[in-house]
Structures are given as C-alpha cells and as structure tokens.
Amino acid sequence: MRAKPWAAYAVLAALLVAGLAGSVLLGTVDVPVDTVARVIAWHLTGQGDPAAWSVSQDTVIWNLRLPRALLAALVGAGLAVSGAATQALVRNPLADPYVLGLTYGAAVGAVAVIVIGVAPLGGATAGAAAFAGALGAFAVVYGLARAGGTFAPLRLILAGMAVTYGLSGVTSFLVLRTDDPGMTHSVLFWLFGSLAEANWAALGLPALALVVTMTALLAQARPLNALLLGDETAAGLGVPATRLRRRLFLLIALLTGVLVALAGGIGFIGLIVPHAARLLVGSDHRRLLPVAALAGAAFLVLVDIAARVALHPQELPVGVVTSVVGAPLFLWLVHTRARDTTGL
Template identity: 85%
Template sequence: MNPRPAGPPPKKTRPRARDGRITSAAYIALVGVLIAGLAASVLLGTVDIPAGTVFRIIVQHLTGQEDPTEWSASQDTVVWNLRLPRALLAALVGAGLAVSGAATQALVRNPLADPYVLGLTYGAAVGAVAVIVTGVSPLGGASTGMAAFAGALAAFAVVYALARAGGTLAPLRLILAGMAVTYALSGLTSFLVLQADDPGTTHSVLFWLFGSLAEANWAALGLPAFVLALTMLALLAQARPLNTLLLGDETAAALGISATRLRRHLFLLIALLTGVMVALAGGVGFIGLIIPHAARLLVGSDHRRLLPVAALAGAGFLVLVDIAARTALHPQELPVGIVTSVIGAPLFLWLVHSRARDTTGL
C-alpha cells in the first residue's frame, strides 16, 4: 500500500464559494420577484388601465416629462395615489414583519416564535380597536395607527417587566410572559368588539384585525421606511452576536457577549418595528413565522445573509398576497391576513417537513 503523501491536507474552499453563489442567486431571484410583484400590483385592479398609460403616469410624476393630458384625472389618481403607495406599503410591511420574525426567533431561540408570541400584535389590536369602537379620535385619521403603536409599546412594557422578574431575560420566561399577555389582550379585544353596536363598526374592526392595506397613502410610507432601515442597520451590526446567541447563553458569555443585554436591545427593536408595521397594516399573520424559515432554507442561519434575504422575501410575499386579496373575489376585497393564513399554513408545514435540522435547532 502506498504511503499517504506528507504535508498538510489541501484546504477546502468549494463549500464557501458555493454558499456565495447560492446567496447571490437568492438575492437576484428575490429582487426579480419583488420588482415583478410591484409592477403587477400597479397594473392590476378593478379599473382597467393600459400598461403604457400606467408607465407614463409614473414617469410624469417622477420627472414631469410626460403630458398629463393623455390620461384622465381618475386614472392618475388610481395609479399614483392608490395603487403605487399600496404596493410600496405592502413591500415595507412584509419586509418589516419578516425581519421582526427572524429577530424574534433569535431572541427566544425558538423557530416557532414570531411577534405574536410576544404579545405585540394584540397590544396593537387593543389600541386600534378601542379607537374604532369608541369613536374617540383626537388625532383624526392618524388616531387608529397611533393607538395601535401605543398598544404595542404598552404590551412590550408589560411582557418585559414580567420576563425580567428574575433579573434576566431568559428565552422561556419571555415566551411564557408573551403568551400570557397575548391571551389576556385577545380576550380584551374580543370584549371591545362585542361592545360595538354598529355592524359597520364591527366590520371595520374585523377587517383591521385580519390585516388591510386599503388605507395606504404616500404620507404613510415615510415612517415604516425609516424604522425598517434603522432596525436593519442595528440588527446587521449585531449579526455576529445574534449568531452566537443561537448557540446558548453560556457560549455567548464565554465569547464576551452579554445575552441579557443583547436580548434587551433585540426586544426593543422588535417592539418598535412590529408596532409600526401592525399600526399601519393591522394583524397580518404568518409572515414573521414562515419567511425566516424559507430564508434559512436558502442561505442558512447566518444573520448577515438571513436578515436581508428575509426582508426581500417578506416584501415580495406580501406584495403578491395583496394582489391576490384584491383580485381573488373581485370586486370584493379580502383582508390580507386571511390570504397569508391560507397560504402560510400549508407552506409552513412543507417547510418544516423538508428542512434539514442543524446544530442550532432553528
């Protein structure tokens, strides 16, 4: 038998190169899906407008080079003031909820966690439903959104206080505190709905609870865009500590990372991001649960790749869901939360079945 040649074994570089190619392909595919979805969302609707006219309307508003007399004022309003801001809001909300879900799963080291588990969504629901049912609107049209945001922050404060009763933010204590607050707020929301005597008010409440993008406008895009960008930068700056957190608190401590302090920062970022998105779109479920799983299938659990891919996937997913919600039962519009649940449940089961287990359990 020939002896094994002396010297160190050759370095294996192919897996890393392959991972890079997969990540690049995922970025390209998801950007393509998002662009196609945004285009379809602007083109499709109850009012039939030729694609060329839609394109010229957008160009005219962006550059002022087209002649606005070539189309009617109603067409201009439908494209520029209704469809385009709604499509962009869907992308922002989808990205925000997906990023929030990925961060929540790292926070509690549980692949079944999402912002619903921490009580943030139902906190926002209580605030919004209270405004809708009572009719008290001190801020006019912005009252519902501001009340929802305040409710999410209030739920965050309660969960944080309960979870920190032992001095540390342990993952199990966070989940238990979040579930307890969620059940309590769910009962309070149901009680408020029962107090609504007007069927129209009840319908508005239920439509908001199931998620809706019908109130989208240009003024509503600035805040979610800013909060999403701020949160993404903060999370990407902590990507390595997030990866370490998945290995356990003892490993994180051995590497000089305070798990409690990191969870505190994560919890604040998740509450801010979820509160803003839910305040604008209502209770859109399943995105924070299934999109991070799908992203991990594509690029793994490294948050430097996971967070951007989850944001792109969530944006494209909700844009496509919104198209289905507007057109599936034309002329009736479905709440987007119903569509995400119908699509998300079987998709999540498929992801759980097909996904290989890794050392982190995520």
C-alpha cells in the same frame, strides 16, 4: 443545497419587482400598461403629457395602487426581519413578534379608539393607539420574562402567549360592545390586516423604522449568531446577551408597533419567511436578514394582489390570505427542516 447569497438576492429582487409591477397593473379599474408607465414617469421625472390620460387613471395609479404596493413591501420586509431577529434572540424557531403579544396589544389600542369614538388626533388616532398598545403589551411581556432578575427565553414565549390570549379576549369584548354593524366590520377588517389605507404620507415612518432596525441588526449580526449557541457560549465569546436582547427587543417592538399600527394584524410572515430564508442561505444573520427582508417584501406584495383579485370586486383581508397560504407552507417547511439538524 443552499443557494449562493447573490443568487438568492437576484431571484428575490426580481420577484419583488415583478410583484410591484403586477400590483400597480392589476385592479378593479383597467389601465393600459403604457399608460401606467407614462403616469409613473411623469410623476418621477416631469416628462410626458398629462392630457394623455384621465384624472381618474392618474389617481388610481399614483395615489392608490403604487403607495399600496410599496407599503406592502415595507410591511412584509419589516415583519420578516422582526421574525428572524426574534427567533434568534429567544432561540426558538416558533417565535415571532405576534407571539409576544404585539399584535393584540395594538388591536386593543386601535379597537378601543374605534369603539369609544374618541379621536383627538383625527384619522391618526387609531394608528397612534395601536402603536402605544403594541409597546405596552411588549413591556408587560418583557417585564414578566425578566421576573427574578434573569431573562428566560422560554418564559418570554409563555408570557407572550398568555398576554396574547388575554388581550384577544379584551378585543372580542370591545367588538361585541358595539351595536353598529359597519363599525364591527371595520374593526374586524383591521384585525385581519389591511393595506387599503395606504398613501404616500404613510410610507415615511415604516421606511425609517425598517432602515434603522435593519442597520442595527446587521451591525449586530455576529452577536446574533453567537446567541444561537446559547448564552454561556455567547458570554465566552464576549457577547453581553442580556444587554443585547434588551436593545434589540426594543427596536423590534418599535418596528412591529409601527407596522401593526399601519396595516393591522398580518400574521405568519414573521414565522414562515425566516424559515424559508434559512433554507436558502443558512443561519448566518449577515446573509439571513437581507434575504428575509426581500422574501417578506415579495411575499406580502404577491399576497396583496391575491387579496384584491381572488373575490373581485370584493377585497379579502390580507391577514386571511397570509394565514391560508402560510399554514400549509409552514407545515411543509417544518417537514423539510426535520431533515436538517443544523441552525434553528
């Protein structure tokens, strides 16, 4: 039985708030709960006495943990929304932005910059290269899918897989070309996903990309529902399938490119979270997209906590945890959905 949308919203929002609180409270440095509350209140309202806590506590809470928690929420929400929309656009429940080559396109761009050592934009060079690589990979995949003048969803998936494998080989070659163990470790950590570089300045772009993409997708929720019935049926309902796919794929590529550039290769969220959201509220995108966003945000915030505390004081790459948790969860979801023949 599916939950009422408002109940799903309430539960997921509560889980997200609890995860954000836990992410700010937990870490290598122990900070009392009341101190955490006072630090955040002082920065937000200006009320309180900064002398009541140390500079290091202020730095840990306000400049390290809180931006990281918020970035995890933004990335998780964005990847889940991208996955839900991609699955509808190609009518394939196994599709997500990573299957379309975006992850390894971004990886090639970032790794090439790191290995070559060229940084015309300073610390933002790797992120910019990752963003450009993601968009370039998607352009190749989409062009292959449009070969012959018609769009074929199956061809898109196959082209994405081929490009992904090819770019994976290029990435491995670039990593093997470096003789610096520290650089190799840095590259591999980025490939597996990391939120360690989060800061307040990094939050604006993913927040804007998520809001724009989410608004556009919700405005096209009914056409997305029509696409689930097939292109011919959608055309009969007045939905221009090819034009809609082109516009929305561009938005999804932009959003995913921004997220991958900031957080690296975090897999499985765009694949499993939409499935879980459909179990809760069905396939209507007016309900599915908000629930997927909340679920993705809460999931990645909780995963990030696990990545930081599982091998304390070492930190696991976030993508490793999402893969370990996501694989069995996805198998369970597939088994559960086998009893349900409706929707994707």
